[in-house]
Amino acid sequence: MWNKCMKALLYFFLILLAAMCLFPFLMMMVNATRSGAEIVTGFTLIPSTHTADNWHTVFEYFNLFVGMRNSILVAIPATLLSAYFSSMTAYGLAFYKFKGNKVIFMAILIFMMIPGQLSLIGFYQLCSKLHLINSYIPLIIPAIAAPGTVFFLRQYILSSLSPSLVEAARIDGASELYTFHRLVIPIISPAVATMGIMGFIGNWNNYLLPMILINKNEKMTLPVMMATLRSSTDINANQGAIYLAVAISIIPILVVFCFFSKYIISSVSAGAVKE
Amino acid sequence: MKAKKLIATLLASTMVLSLAACGSGEGAGTSNAGSTESGKADATNEGAAATSDETLVIWTLADDLKDFAERYTEQTGVKTEVVVIAPEDYPTKVQTAIVGGETEPDVIVGEPQMLGDMFSYGAFANLDDFGAQDYADQIVDYVWEVGKDEEGIQRAISYQITPAGIYYRRDIAQEVFGTEDPEEIGKLFADYPTILETAETLKAAGYRIFASDSEINYFSGDSAWVIDGKLNVDQGRLDYMDLVVELYQRDLTAYAAQWATPWYQAMAGEVPILSAELQWGNWDDADGDGNPDLNIWDADNFNENVANFSDEMTEVFAFGLPAWGVLTMRDHVGDTSGKWGVCPGPAYGFGGGTFLGISSQSKRQDMAWDFIKFVTLNEETADWWIEFSEGDTVSLKSVLEKHKDDTNPVYGDQKMYAMWLELAEGIDYSKVTQYDKAIGDAWGQAISSIKTGEMSKEDAINTFYDTVQSTYPDLIIER
Numbered sequence: 001m002w003n004k005c006m007k008a009l010l011y012f013f014l015i016l017l018a019a020m021c022l023f024p025f026l027m028m029m030v031n032a033t034r035s036g037a038e039i040v041t042g043f044t045l046i047p048s049t050h051t052a053d054n055w056h057t058v059f060e061y062f063n064l065f066v067g068m069r070n071s072i073l074v075a076i077p078a079t080l081l082s083a084y085f086s087s088m089t090a091y092g093l094a095f096y097k098f099k100g101n102k103v104i105f106m107a108i109l110i111f112m113m114i115p116g117q118l119s120l121i122g123f124y125q126l127c128s129k130l131h132l133i134n135s136y137i138p139l140i141i142p143a144i145a146a147p148g149t150v151f152f153l154r155q156y157i158l159s160s161l162s163p164s165l166v167e168a169a170r171i172d173g174a175s176e177l178y179t180f181h182r183l184v185i186p187i188i189s190p191a192v193a194t195m196g197i198m199g200f201i202g203n204w205n206n207y208l209l210p211m212i213l214i215n216k217n218e219k220m221t222l223p224v225m226m227a228t229l230r231s232s233t234d235i236n237a238n239q240g241a242i243y244l245a246v247a248i249s250i251i252p253i254l255v256v257f258c259f260f261s262k263y264i265i266s267s268v269s270a271g272a273v274k275e
Numbered sequence: 276m277k278a279k280k281l282i283a284t285l286l287a288s289t290m291v292l293s294l295a296a297c298g299s300g301e302g303a304g305t306s307n308a309g310s311t312e313s314g315k316a317d318a319t320n321e322g323a324a325a326t327s328d329e330t331l332v333i334w335t336l337a338d339d340l341k342d343f344a345e346r347y348t349e350q351t352g353v354k355t356e357v358v359v360i361a362p363e364d365y366p367t368k369v370q371t372a373i374v375g376g377e378t379e380p381d382v383i384v385g386e387p388q389m390l391g392d393m394f395s396y397g398a399f400a401n402l403d404d405f406g407a408q409d410y411a412d413q414i415v416d417y418v419w420e421v422g423k424d425e426e427g428i429q430r431a432i433s434y435q436i437t438p439a440g441i442y443y444r445r446d447i448a449q450e451v452f453g454t455e456d457p458e459e460i461g462k463l464f465a466d467y468p469t470i471l472e473t474a475e476t477l478k479a480a481g482y483r484i485f486a487s488d489s490e491i492n493y494f495s496g497d498s499a500w501v502i503d504g505k506l507n508v509d510q511g512r513l514d515y516m517d518l519v520v521e522l523y524q525r526d527l528t529a530y531a532a533q534w535a536t537p538w539y540q541a542m543a544g545e546v547p548i549l550s551a552e553l554q555w556g557n558w559d560d561a562d563g564d565g566n567p568d569l570n571i572w573d574a575d576n577f578n579e580n581v582a583n584f585s586d587e588m589t590e591v592f593a594f595g596l597p598a599w600g601v602l603t604m605r606d607h608v609g610d611t612s613g614k615w616g617v618c619p620g621p622a623y624g625f626g627g628g629t630f631l632g633i634s635s636q637s638k639r640q641d642m643a644w645d646f647i648k649f650v651t652l653n654e655e656t657a658d659w660w661i662e663f664s665e666g667d668t669v670s671l672k673s674v675l676e677k678h679k680d681d682t683n684p685v686y687g688d689q690k691m692y693a694m695w696l697e698l699a700e701g702i703d704y705s706k707v708t709q710y711d712k713a714i715g716d717a718w719g720q721a722i723s724s725i726k727t728g729e730m731s732k733e734d735a736i737n738t739f740y741d742t743v744q745s746t747y748p749d750l751i752i753e754r
Contacts, residue, residue, distance in 0.1 A: 061338075061359075120367075124375035133377065211364055212371050215332075215379050217356065227361035231338050 032244040039239040050240055057241035061229055064248060067222040072252065074136050074210070074221055075203035078143035083196045085144045090153030091184050095166060105154070112147040120212060127213060134216050139209055149195045156191035157184070193263035200256050204249075222249050330354040331642050334380040336365040337629055342663065343434075343650045351649075353642065366392065373398045373636055380634045381643040385431060387421050387628060391709025399430035399632035405644040407432070410652050415696065418670045420704035422630055431632035432651040434660065435599075436670045438698035439493035439624040440617045442604055443593040445687050448616070451480045451592075457689065461618035464593075467491075467518040470621065474527040483548065483589050486531040486541035488522045488726070490595035491515065492719070494620040499706040500714045505751040506743060508736075516722050516732075523726040529591055541591040543609035548587045597626040598668040598695050605666065605685050615686045617694060623701035668695045710747060717742040 031039055034048040058064055093105055123138075132138045161184065169179040185192070210221040226245045229238045331353055333344055344355040358380070360368050366389050372380065374396055385393045393399060402422075407429040411419060415436050422431040441464050445455040452463065463473040470491070474484035485491075495515040499507055522528050529548050531538040540546050596603065601617075608615060631650060633643040649656055657674040660667060666683060668691075669675065679693035721739040724730040730738065737754070744752055 120371050121374050124371045124377070128375050128377060133379070211360070212368060215334075215358060215372070215377070217358055227364065228359040230361045230363075231336055231359045 028243055028247050031240065032247045034240050034243075036239040036241075039243070051244065054240040054244040057238060058229070058245050061241075062217065062220070062225040064222075064225075064245060066218060067220060067225040068249070068252070070136075070219060071204055071222040071249075074139045074206075075200055075252075078140045078203045079196055079200045081140065082143040082146045082149060082199050083192050086146050086149035086195065087153050087185060087188060087192050088180065089150045090157055091180055091188075093150070094154045094157040094161070095163070108147045108150055111145075112151060120208075124212060132213075134214055134219055136219075138213055139203075139206070139221075143199070143203065146195075146199065149199065152195055153188060153191055157188055160191075161187055189263050193260045197257060197260050201253055204253055329639060329642070330356050331382065331639065331646055332380050333357045333382040333384075333646070334360060334365075334369060334634075335384045335629070336360055336362040336386075337384075339629070339664070340384065340631075340650070343656070343660075344646075346656070346659065347646055347649050351645075353646075355646070365389075369393070369398060370396060373634060376636060378634075378636045378638050381637040381639050382631055382646055383634045384629050384631050386630070387625075387707070388709075388712045390421065390431060390630060394424040394430060397635050399424075400635045400637065400640055400643075402429040402432070402633065402644070402647075405633075405640075410648075413652060413671055413673060415670050415672060415675075415699045417625065417699060417702035417704045418628070421628070421707070422632070431630035432647060433628045433630040433670055434651045434657065435628045436668050436675075436695060436699040437597040437599060437625045437628045438695055438702060439595060439597045439620060439626055440600075440694065440698055441490075441593050441595050441620045442600060442615055442617050442686075444590070444611065444614055445616045446614045447477075447482055447590065447592050451477060451482065455616060455687070457616050457618040457694070460616065464618065464620050466621050467514050470518065471521055471527075474522060475525075477592050478527055481589065482592050483527065483529045484592050485522070485528045486538045486546070486591045486594065487533045488519050488528050489533045489719075490593065491518065491621065493595055493597060493624040493626050494622040495624070497622045497706070499708055501708045501710045501750065504749070505753070506714070506740075512718065516718075516725065519722050520726045529589060539607050542594065542604060542607040542611070544611055545588045545590055548589050595620055597624075599627065601666045601668070601683070601686075601691065602664070608685060612685050613687055616689055617686055617691065619694075619698055623698060623703065625699070625702055666691070668692065672696070710750070713746050714743055717746070 026045065027043065030045055030047050031043075032054060033051045035050040035053060038048055038050070093101060093108075124133075127133055127135075127138045165183060165187070166179060169183050174182070205223055206221070207223040207227070211224045211227070214220050214224060222245075226242065226249065229242050229245065333340055333355060335341075335357060336359070338359055341357045341359070344357045347353065348355050369380075369383055369385075370392075373383075383393075383398060385398070414432065417438075418433050418436055419429075422429055422433065424430050441461070443460055448455045448460050452460070454460070462469070464470055470484070477484045495512070497511045498509045501507060523530075526548075529537065529541060529546055531541060531546070537546050594600065594604070604615065605612075631647050633640050633647065637643055651670065654671060654674050654677075657669040657671045658677075660669055661674070661678060661681075675692045675696040679696070680690055681692055682688040683691045717739050720742070721730075721735040724738075725732050725735045740752055740754055743750065
């Protein structure tokens with residue numbers, strides 16, 4: 001009885017929590033159907049009739065689908081590269097004993113603490129000299145070096161990957177790269193998926209660097225395009241359009257989350273080694 | 276030994292992979308370059324004139340330049356590309372690009388409070404080299420001055436003037452003061468003591484002079500904040516502080532916050548008077564309906580609940596806004612349309628405005644200058660803009676002259692342009708410094724902590740000095 005009560009209470013709180021998390025999304029959807037004037041005068045959960053107007057406003061400023069394509073062109077390669085190279089680095093740091101291992105790991109820890117925005121002008125000059133302004137390369141390639149991801153994956157590998165598994169592979173004559181690809185990656189895939197989702201969301205929402213480095217309207221990524229809606233001369237006019245654009249722009253994030261979250265839950269390493 | 280081999284393989288494979296990635300990236304880069312080249316070739320094939328195979332690139336933070344650029348392309352055939360950047364990020368973007376040597380933007384813009392910084396890192400080319408001074412008499416003086424850097428070199432020009440005026444209700448003026456003539460009403464706002472008197476008279480008649488106590492802000496810059504590197508707090512500033520405190524403490528305003536729901540509502544007629552404590556809303560939830568008891572930023576909630584807090588309704592007499600307020604007011608006055616008038620405030624002042632200049636890194640400066648001339652110095656464009664924007668105020672004197680008899684029905688058929696020109700001519704730009712925004716904000720902070728009784732006057736002013744000192748360590752401050 002007591003247990004049941006506890007359970008009911010727990011479920012009640014969890015449902016409450018879920019509702020609280022979903023509420024902003026609902027509000028965003030509702031606001032996407034309202035005009036700017038309606039939004040500044042107050043909030044309600046009853047949808048209004050201005051979706052089409054908002055849609056037109058958005059497309060007057062930019063083509064949402066071009067922005068989405070541009071963001072995908074940046075976010076997907078950046079995420080894949082970051083996931084692959086981070087797991088490789090993490091595996092190397094966790095499983096190979098060589099001189100300087102500790103030093104490299106410390107260096108990674110230190111770099112985690114330096115915000116990337118520090119040297120904007122220098123970075124701009126570098127890109128400008130390399131003729132990489134208006135290109136997606138400076139947005140994608142630096143994603144390979146992701147100290148935070150490496151740190152996280154290293155900890156995960158140390159805790160979940162048993163050395164005997166790798167040894168077994170070596171005894172059977174697998175090459176190191178083969179071991180990494182066929183053994184290590186499947187085992188750490190939950191962690192890689194977690195970091196991949198985080199990385200994708202981060203790259204998708206990345207604003208500062210694309211804002212600085214992309215000067216062509218048709219090459220801007222989605223967040224940069226959406227920010228231009230705020231430059232309307234009438235402060236309130238575009239509020240509805242902004243909500244609509246945001247509502248549409250989170251769709252890919254939801255898709256990615258749905259697709260990858262099952263990897264977070266399932267872990268293949270369960271029961272792989274008898275202790 | 277084996278480990279070393281492994282590491283070597285690992286490193287090598289990493290290198291090969293990253294090279295491959297770079298390689299493919301480069302491939303994409305070259306194909307891009309190829310396509311732009313072929314694009315250029317197409318343009319030349321069309322046999323266009325030397326200028327038109329190039330696109331003039333304009334970076335801006337407000338969308339109105341898009342309309343100008345469209346018209347420019349229509350009339351001259353020169354292709355334009357307007358890149359609109361979110362206002363809050365615009366300064367960062369332009370500074371990074373220009374300091375980084377970016378040659379892409381040809382025309383860049385700035386608002387008055389950004390111009391000081393932009394001049395100091397050399398964002399703008401020297402317009403005097405293009406003969407800008409030939410046009411000096413055609414533009415309203417203060418706008419011309421704002422566009423000059425410290426050495427007096429012309430760097431930017433605006434197509435707008437933004438002098439501040441008092442927008443007042445003609446019907447209330449007639450009832451309380453027996454006249455609605457802008458000149459007579461202007462006398463009621465002549466100086467701070469008179470404003471207090473006017474406010475008391477209006478309160479006695481059941482009205483309130485202002486919706487918020489920030490309405491005089493645009494007129495408070497009667498002296499420079501900084502003179503020769505020294506912070507200057509003159510008597511006028513202290514008088515302004517006293518005025519705001521008095522307006523607040525003697526219940527002379529409707530206690531609205533500028534740009535909040537009740538503030539906009541006051542433009543259209545009756546608003547409830549909120550007690551001083553309630554001006555930022557009552558966030559308690561005594562009735563337990565999950566909503567705050569009174570949310571001033573939420574019209575539905577506000578209208579529903581305000582009766583619980585205020586049984587007194589009033590109408591507001593006046594608003595203090597720059598010339599672009601004509602458009603803001605027009606969109607919000609509702610039924611009081613036609614009952615408004617505009618008169619001068621206690622001093623001259625201005626707020627905002629978009630200034631155009633040529634990027635110092637641009638390789639097409641002559642084209643850029645042609646565009647700037649088209650936007651700011653072309654009478655025909657200015658004529659079109661007045662009509663297109665439905666009442667914005669341009670900076671060309673000749674066009675303001677020409678439109679001086681235009682009447683605006685929202686403002687009781689007042690001749691607006693003559694008035695704005697007169698107000699703009701009174702602005703003394705030598706009093707404007709690059710420190711104004713930060714110091715002005717700090718001063719406003721001091722005033723609001725005095726009026727709410729949070730700090731004594733002395734403490735608030737000392738805090739103000741501390742804030743300014745830490746923001747600008749180089750300024751000399753005499754307390």
